[in-house]
Amino acid sequence: MKWYADRPGRFLRQVLADVVALGWIGGWIWLGVQVHDTVRRLRAPGDGLVNAGSGLRDTFRDAAASAGKVPFVGGQLADALGAGTNAGATLVNAGNGEIDTAESLAFWVPFALVIGPVLVALAIWLPLRIRYARSAGAVRRLGRLDGGEDLLALRALTRLPLRSLAQVSDDPAGDWRKGRRKVIGELAALEQNALGLRRST
Known part of the structure; x- marks a missing residue:
């Protein structure tokens, strides 16, 4: 295959078309990366919930373990503090759910934004370039x-x-x-x- 013409006028038009097409595709991919990074920041509250919940859960778990050693009432105290441990675990689960949602959005929103314009550019530009390369290559071979x-x-x-x-x-x-x-x-x-x-x- 021969991708570019020999004559300067046609060659320059082809190079310009390639630069425009690749610039268009690259621009949309860049925009997709920016949107991904922006949407991914939505996971920050989820990270905060996980950190807070982990701290709360660990604190109440340690307190329940210590309270369990108190004579006579230690079991009741440990059970009461166990509710705080469960509350911390609930916060962790909620935070992980928010993180999963943010990560999913950070993938699918840019993908949905970018895939259409990129596919349109490829569907128009790439077949034309391949058709030219095949035709020019065949003509060059026949001429020899x-x-x-x-x-x-x-x-x-x-x-x-x-x-x-x-x-x-x-x-x-x-x-x-x-x-x-x-x-x-x-x-x-x-x-x-x-x-x-x-x-x-």
Whole structure:
């Protein structure tokens, strides 16, 4: 495959189109990263709940363990303090739930924002570039073959506008059938020039 034309005008247009397409895709990906980082900050309250809940749970657990050693009433005190341990665990669970939600949003919101524009750009730009690369590569290979000039001339006859063909000859198809090398060469060059390629030597 040949990705870029030989002729400067077509080459510059292709490079500009590639830069615009890649800039568009890169810009949306950058925006997606910024949105991801912004949405991910929503997990901060969840982190706070987890830290507070862990501290509360650990404090009440240690207090219950110490209270359990008190004679006579230690069991009752430990049970009462156990409720604080449960409250801390509830806070931890709530914080983890908020963190999971924030992480999920931080992935899906940017994904939903970016995927549409990127897919549209790829669907329009990439097939055109691949089609050109295949066509230009095929024309370049044909031009180097024995008899390739005849094939390129035939391709020009079947593909190019009539006004372009008329500039080569009054009867380009007839001249091609009669094997007139000058006309065949000009038709082949016309086909190569249509893709921005220089004439094969």
